[in-house]
Amino acid sequence: MLAYRHAFHAGNHADVLKHVTLVHVLRHMALKDKPYTLVDTHAGAGGYSLEGDYARKKGEYETGIARLWGAADLPPPLADYVDLVRAFNGGGALAQYPGSPALAQMLLRPADRLHLYERHPTDHRILAAFLAERPHTEVRLADGFAALARELPPPSRRGVVLIDPSYELKTDYAATLAALREALQRFATGTVIVWHPQLQLVEAAQLPRRLKAAAKDAPKGWLHATLHVCPPLEGGFGLTGSGVFVVNPPHTLHAALAQALPVLVQRLGQYPGARFALDHAGG
């Protein structure tokens, strides 16, 4: 049994970067009437209490979403994301955080398909109950990496894939790379979002270069954004930041992240070395 539970990390700096990106991509997909499919290979529980034992134990959201919560002067891509988190809290205080499935539930139209994979039985059960009423939705207790063979290409030939593993297993790095290759082989024009951690680990350091090589022929190119927020803990441990690698990104994503990232460094940075990088090719 895997030990990772996303509830410990909900709303942290990594979730902020990933979800700002996801929200922008899903908004862009909704500009055309034709329905699309979102495949979330590692979906988690859907939404998380920030007042429960899990979130309180580590308090990671305090250096993530909480630092944006009270801000009135955010650039549009961040304001849009924070407004969705506010809506998830019913307009009240920050007590809950929407994971990728909850953001999808808010942004997908009724005819859009939502296909989710989650391998932890408890999170799967919570997720299935959370989305029980949504049409065109499948929530599977299965390996998300293996899902792409059956999911792609999507029926309408419009789709987004979110690959957001916990990287709890070192094999997740190679599996993520293989999943991206498979996704592009089956659905070359699809938008694929890969989240990756910044850790003092050779696999983590190598992954971005490998993802870029795998995406070099993507028709709309790729975009890579990283947000580094803190130094490693003693002994080199701990998440120091993260990145999102987006293949076939919407043409507006680069400008949106160029607005968002400096503000994220300013607000979520935990030491003077906090920084971002934004890189793209092709398209």
Ligand SMILES: C[S@@+](CC[C@H](N)C(=O)[O-])C[C@H]1O[C@@H](n2cnc3c(N)ncnc32)[C@H](O)[C@@H]1O
């Ligand atoms: C980082 S969390 C997902 C967070 C979610 N995508 C979000 O943005 O709210 C990763 C999740 O993947 C699950 N998981 C781990 N290995 C998996 C696999 N091979 N297939 C599907 N889910 C897996 C974990 O149980 C965990 O809930």
